[in-house]
Amino acid sequence: MDIPGPEPREDGGAGAVAAAGGLHHYQLRLHAEYGPVVRFQLPGAETAVSVADPVLLEATAHLDRRPEGPFAFLEPLFEAGNLQVLPAEEHAPLRRLLLEVLAGRPSHERHFARFTALAGELADAWAERAGHGPVALQKDLTALSLRMICAYALGGAAADPDRVTAAFEDVLTDSLGRLYGVPASGTEQERARRAGEALASLREVVDQVVAAHRSGARTERSDLIGALVDAGERPARIRDTVMMTMLAAHHTTGVAVSWTLHLLARHPDVAARVGEELDRVLGDRTAPDYADLRRLPYLEMVLKEAMRLYPPGPYGARETTEPLPLGPYMVPAGATVFYPIWAVHRNPDHWPEPERFRPERFTPEETAERPRLAHIPFGIGPRSCEGAALAMVEAELVLAVLLKRFRFRPVPGHEVVPVERFVLWAAHDILMTVSPRVPSAGG
16 A cells, blocks of 8 residues: 655655744644655655554664764764764664663762752742843753753863853754754854864863773763773764763753743643642752652653653654565655654544643553553654653753742743754743742642
């Protein structure tokens, strides 16, 4: 049976993607019109197939090859090969090492106090600004998440963390500017020069941390670099891995928290319930301990529901190496298989009233009734995000700190428009009025 989809276009599909406002919006439209499996054109992909059915996705979960085209814009960041498209035989041992570090509770606990201090600094800054205009959630929260991942990846060895974060922003701004045409200051040559200097500066910082590890001079350990050094990885691969970790964690956590606060501000009944849970668990404390996170199940449900409605990464992609049976269809070898995460998360067959914000979808009882791959904010299979557990810890901590102290209200007249910027971004940020929160009675 032929896979349904739109008629071919002379421009290879570029115009249809642009007209829809990005690939994630285009995939939503395609699945609404053609069903759970859609064939479509995409520049750089001879055959592209998008799969929005979580049951059918199981047949693709073993795929361990990424197509090079969608990730080519990241190549300038890497010295030893684009880590996003490493061959499976190279990727598998690196993935095992990263999971040992990034998914491990001991590593999370070691860095939790530093994460808490950074979240507290942002909360203090917002407290001083209360009553003096709105805050821009994405701007402030992605900056916080970058400071957190720098502290994690580099330990205490970065002499000037503000310089590190500024340099990374220069690198990322250049990469995304070239990919999405985002306006930036200066000429193309000036932006490229700034990005090149910033990239060299970042690599120099990583080299300094590596040297400290090898000499035994570890004042505050970087679990990530320590594991890479101990595994005997060559310097270029260590630098690349640190850069990839910073890239993956930077916008993702800040964006997830931003969308969560956006939804809570529009659903004050849910926000009140989160506040009651925080007051009950934390009492007079303004921040949780690491062990407290397990005692905040409703907060976790809220975050998961926010990532269902606004997944930070709106799609993933794999490449078939041989013909792949997919329900009644056959996907040819060499095809690009897309995981349209936004469309999967809004599939009405598995998410009744998919546009509605309802955290109770993630009670153990409701979760058990859904297919395993109905909720995939961090991807699936052997190329899923190694930092998923760390990202959840960071996001829940930041939400707990902010929601314990503040009430959030939308700025009247400010329209929040999701757009594709490597992550699911809000085009004009998410502006919010922040005011001190009064703890619930009996909290």
